[in-house]
Structure formats: structure tokens, C-alpha cells
Amino acid sequence: MASSPLLPIARGPFSAAVIDRLAGRSHAGSLPDRTLDDPLVDDDLQLALWCCYALHYDSFAHVDPSLEWDPELLRVRRDLEWHFFTRLLDVVGTPTATPAAVRDQLLALTRADGPSLSRYIAECGTEDQLREFLIHRSAYQRKEADPHTWMIPRLRGRAKAAVVAIQHDEYGAGVAAAMHAELFATTMVHFNLDPSVGAYTDLLPGPTLATDNLVSMFGLHRALRGACVGHLALFEMTSVGPMGRYSDALRRFGAPGRARAFYDVHVEADAVHERIALDEMVTSMVEDEPELASQIVFGAQALTLVEQRFAHHLLDAWGADTTSLRPPLDLRPEPIPVEYCFVA
Secondary structure: OOOOOOOOOOOOHHHHHHHHHHOOOOOOOOOOOOOOOOOOOOHHHHHHHHHHHHOOOOOOOOOOHHHHHOHHHHHHHHHHHHHHHHHHHHHHOOOOOOHHHHHHHHHHHOOOOOOOHHHHHHHOOOHHHHHHHHHHHHHHHOOOOHHHHOOHHHOOHHHHHHHHHHHHHHOHHHOHHHOHHHHHHHHHHHOOOOOOOOOOHHHOOHHHHHHHHHHHHHHHOHHHHHHHHHHHHHHHHOOHHHHHHHHHHHHHOOOOHHHHHHHHHHHHHHHHHHHHHHHHHHHHHHHHOHHHHHHHHHHHHHHHHHHHHHHHHHHHHHHOOOOOOOOOHHHOOOOOOHHHOOOO
16 A cells, blocks of 8 residues: 655755654744755755645655645745745746747757756666666656646646646556556666655755756646646657657666656657647647746746756766765664665
8 A cells, every 4th residue: 555755854944844844843934044055956945845845745654634734834835935936037037938939939948958868878877877867757757747737727728638638648548557657666666766655855856856846836836837838848848859768778778668668658658748738738828828928938948947957966976976866864863764765
């Protein structure tokens, strides 16, 4: 029987405030004073925000379910989101897109410069680096599609139908074992990793959590539904090539078809989803709500930014011949829950 993960270990005053509240040790109140160099990659802020969002998904073991709508935690989440969102605006800038230009701007983003993590892993990555990559991606892939699903009741007409068509495939067309989140679990098990939701949270650095937090923020706010559409559109439009290269990498390390299925399915499905996302979802939203044109582009630009930061983090660490994950739990003073350890 599936169970919720244990609470992670705090990394600073922001995450301590949230985790202590979830554990029933204190009231969240307001965020402590703290200077932030870059909220987009800050371990403490991103973990605190990730814990707030986790309440809307699997939550945590032994945490009161009513805390999902706790006013104090919602106030803290709002403040964390403000740091995150304003930094995104600072780096990306406030986009200005006319409805007629949205399609071209999204297509231009598919050609954006940046490090190719998939090409590195396919061509020269080690098996240990591949395993690290799977651990990083587990934060999102083990709940794949759920954040984007939040926007369905906030859309209408063709845009809503397009998202439902995409999500239908993501959820395995009604077959539980074919859900993309479950296919990813199969890949993890083949590489001797724990597929439990939240199993590796303590190992995930800020840049990784930011990629997951971004889509949760977009999905959970009706006011950001345009950004969520832009995020999903670019997600689908840039998936086929990288997914094929990841499948090649798995094949290089002897992974059988069942372990590569997650990536192979995406190569096939996302070729269709790309067209649905651009020609149906985006086009319809721009027609129905032209005032959201700039927000659609912003969502895609924000995705590009956090993914580039994530790729740089991994490639910089591997270039320095070190791990891209946070220090192992057995090097820290806190007790180590067995749920967070690799499967033997």
C-alpha cells in the first residue's frame, strides 16, 4: 500500500518554519528575516515552498490533513512564492507578446541556446550520473501530469479539451500500469532506486526543486493559468528529442524495453502532444483570452530558465567530478529514515 513520505530535514530558517509547523512543533507565523542571493536556486527557500505544495499532493506521513488549508501556512507560502515569482520576473523580464506573436515566440524558445543534458547523458554520461539524473527527475516524474491537471477546470472550450487529451495519455489512457508516473517507477527500480514518492527529497538541491515548484505554482493559481498553458506547451514541444536520447542512454547501459518504456512512450506520444498543445490548446486560449498572450510566453520562458539552471547544476558538478546531489544523509547529524535510502 502506498504511503506518504516522511518530512524532509530542514535546510535553513524558511524550511524549518514550514517543517516545524507541519510536525506540530510550532506555528508558522511569518517568514524569518533572511538575505537571499538567488531564490531560483536557494536550497532553503525551494524546500520550504516544495513542502507547502506537497500538502496538495501526497503530503507527508503523520501530518494533519487539515494543514493543507492552514491560514498561517498559506501566508508563508504566499511570501515564498513572492520571492520566487519576482526573481523569475527579474531574470526573464516582463514579456510583451501580441496574440498573433505567441506561436512564433514559443517556436523560437524551442531553439533556445543552453546546455544539452540529454546529449551529455546519451553520449558520455556514466551509469552513476544517469542514476543521479533519475533521482533528480523523480520529484516531478513520480507525480507526472498532476500539476498541469490543476488548470483543467480553469480553462474552457478547445483549450480545455486539448489539455484533457494530453492528460489522458499521461495517465495511461485509464490503465494504471501505463501511467507515465508508473513507467518512471519501473525505470527507477531497474536502476536499483527507490520509486517511493518523496524518497529522495533530502538529496535534491534547490535548482531541482525549482523545476518542480514552478509547475506547481502555475497549476495551483488560477491567475497563472496562462503561464501553466505556456509551460505545458513548451514542455511538449521540446520533449521528443531529449526523450529519445535518454532512451539511447538507458539502452547503452543495458536497460531492457520495460525500463526504457517511459522514454519511448514519450517519444511517440509527445510528437502528437506537440501539435495538440500548439494548434489546439495555445491557439484556443489566445483566441478566447487574448489578454493572456504575454503570460503564456512567460510560462514558457520561465520553464526554459529553470531547466537551464538545473542542467548547469548537474553538468557543472559532473564536470568537477563530483555528485550533483546534496550530501548523503549519513554525513549529517540528523537521524536517517530508512525510506530515504537506496533500495539494496
